[in-house]
Amino acid sequence: MRGHWTLDDRLERILREVPFEVPAGTAAVHVKLSYDRSQGVLDLGCGAPDGFRGWSGGARDEYTITRDWATPGYLPGEPEAGTWHVWLRLHRIPAQGLDYTLEITAEPVAPPEPVAEEPPHGERPPRRDIPGVDGLTWYAGDFHAHTLHSDGSLTIPELAELAHGRGLDFLAVTDHNTVSHHPWLAKTGRDITLIPGQEVTTDRGHANVFGDVGWVDFRERPDSWLDHAERAGGLMSINHPLGGDCAWLQPIDRRPPIAEVWHSGWWDRRWGAPLAWADAWRDDLIVIGGSDFHKHGNDGLPGAPTTWVLAEDTGAVLDGVRAGRTAVSAGPDAPLLLRLGDELLALDADGLVLVRPDGTRQVVRGERALLPAIDGRHRLETYENEVIALCA
DSSP: OEEEHHHHHHOOOEEEEEEEEEOOTTOOEEEEEEOOOOOOOOEEEETTTTTEEEETSOOOOEEEEEESSBTTTBBOOOOOOOEEEEEEEEEOOOTTEEEEEEEEEEEEOOOOOOOOOOOOOOOOOOOOOOOOOTTEEEEEEEEBBBTTTTSSSOOOHHHHHHHHHHSSEEEEEEETTTOTTTTGGGSOSSSSEEEEEEEEEEEEEEEESSSSOOOOTTTTTHHHHHHHHHHHTTEEEEEOTTTTTGGOOOOHHHHHHHHEETTOOOHHHHOOOOHHHHHHHHHOOEEEEEEEBTTTSOOOTTSEEEEEEESGOOOOOOOHHHHOOEEEESSTTTTTEEETTEEEEEEETTTOOOTTTTTTTEEOOSSSSEEOOOOOOOOEEOOOOOOEEOOO
């Protein structure tokens, strides 16, 4: 199939579905997209007669789906007979338009499943000396990371090993618009809890949905994402709300109570706009952080920033977030501010400034200081107003 997309096409309807027929007895469906990437960007996905079968966005130009195996980002399963659709999102279409070609093959023989090498197991750094609260423990983690199931470069075991080696207790794996990674998260054999997630990705903003809640339809309005998450017992956060071309611009009737206020893209933390956004979004906003790790050299490493959650165990991290028991630091070993009941514990923060919700400020003295707390979000800053740590 050959065609031409125009800028008018994009403005009329950004997601297009190109139908094709799959005959009975097909062993594998293979789709290849070709276009001039120097001129624009087309995102790629797949829908089958029974619904969603995968998404890879702009990370891949082809995919294969068989009964027992599929390209990462796509769901394996019997290629049932009927009308399938290639999903094309017209992400970037130049003024002159963009030519494309689709090659769709109902393969008679399924390709062999590739075997990924298991990375060697390394040691986890020593845990920090942090007291528990009412039988609960502070756990270190990251709520935003990607694998080769979308546009990341690492396998799930490789990502788990990297996060474990940085001293994290949990990591949310949030590949774009897909859940193909979910069945593999519990199979890494690492001493780290991998939380199933999906980064619901559109041109006007991204949101993470956490929990084993099934696929969230990015084609629907954001209110439906929140309804889906809550109905299935999961959580939804607004991602990097001031993040360049990924800033949150979506209309939404009911504002989620969780947001990724601290993102690896907050390069200069003297810039207070993320905090101002948080204050304007909701008075009771629960703040989390995410590295948005994709590959080495891009974004932050897992745990940059680190989100700390007070929970019964790592399997109850989402319950801790739901209850608002969170804090964020620049990294697993960075200065830290935690709430211990009516007090705050400031670790490795000598000489930093504690800023309370009422605007009062106090210099922290000592590497391990207990300070009085009031209701609301506290933070640590340098004398230049650079944010060093946040605490609910």
